[in-house]
Amino acid sequence: MSIVKKELLRYFVEIAYNGKHYFGWQRQPNQMSVQQVVEEALSLILRSEIKVVAAGRTDTGVHAMQLFAHFDCEEIEVNERLIFRINSFLPQDISIKNILRVTDDAHARFDAVQREYEYRISLGKNPFNFDLTYQLYNKPNIEAMNQAAKLLLVHTDFQCFSRSKTDVKTYICKIVKAQWEERDDILVFTVIADRFLRNMVRAIVGTLLDIGFGKTTLSEFQEILNSQDRSEAGASAPAHGLYLRRVVYPESLFL
Incomplete structure (x- = not known):
């Protein structure tokens, strides 16, 4: 049978x-x-x-x-x-x-056509979300960080923000949104792209924070983007502040 x-x-x-x-x-x-x-x-x-x-x-x-x-x-x-x-x-x-x-x-x-990440920073000590946000005790310059973030929209090769010794075939990503905003006592960075490299968002956040605290200038940030060298960028922001917020697919996939 x-x-x-x-x-x-x-x-x-x-x-x-x-x-x-x-x-x-x-x-x-x-x-x-x-x-x-x-x-x-x-x-x-x-x-x-x-x-x-x-x-x-x-x-x-x-x-x-x-x-x-x-x-x-x-x-x-x-x-x-x-x-x-x-x-x-x-x-x-x-x-x-x-x-x-x-x-x-x-x-x-x-088949994913878009991914959205969010990075959350607490501006001050908060006992209710200390393990869900990165806590800072000094406020960075948000305007300066947003000026730098705009450069991400016209750049495509993000090897400078990719984890070293990775096996990816291309470092090309298309970022369509990169913006900081303050929500009460939480500073939120939203970034949307077609794809992301390993450690890319945390490396971007860490480097933008260097700009926010005056450690890196806007022109130096452009040089980092052009360098294709991870060692030129800032340290990665801690993992516990990062959230994969949304993944988008073509409607035709769903029955």
């Missing part, structure tokens, strides 16, 4: 997480990752070995308000109960927000 295998369908899972207790998104030997926890919960509830491919890899300590990953499995009925059951097996700092049926060739990483 032959066993008929059921067709595998592709789904996107929408995930949010606090990255404080994880060694980044990607699975690593002997370290706890968000990917491992999500795969184990999905596999348990869907009763099948589930492997997910994410839109990107957040580093140790970085958070995500919205990250998509795709996986293949037999047809499932997506409803509130299913989402609730999966979340009940996840720790409090990881949440499944939705599961969406997509085309069979949809790819969470390669």
Whole structure:
């Protein structure tokens, strides 16, 4: 008697997480990752070995308000109960927000057309978000940092902000928004691009803060951009202030 295998369908899972207790998104030997926890919960509830491919890899300590990953499995009925059951097996700092049926060739990483990051800085000591923002006790010059941020919009090669010894094939990124704004006692940097390099946002933030504190001039910032040398840029801002806020896909992917 032959066993008929059921067709595998592709789904996107929408995930949010606090990255404080994880060694980044990607699975690593002997370290706890968000990917491992999500795969184990999905596999348990869907009763099948589930492997997910994410839109990107957040580093140790970085958070995500919205990250998509795709996986293949037999047809499932997506409803509130299913989402609730999966979340009940996840720790409090990881949440499944939705599961969406997509085309069979949809790819969470390669089909993303835009990604948005947010970096949050507390201006002063705040006991309620000390581990979710980078705390500064002196206010940087926001106008100067925004002047420098405008240069990012007309630049395309960001090797100077890329982690060294990386295996990327190109350092070209198209940034469409880079702006600082003050929200009460929180300073927020929003940056949107088609793609980002490893450590890129934190390196940008650290370098812009050097401008905000008068350590680097606008002309020196332009020289850093042109240098293609990570050692010319500033130190990376701490991971716990960084959030992947949004990932955008073509509507045609969703069924």
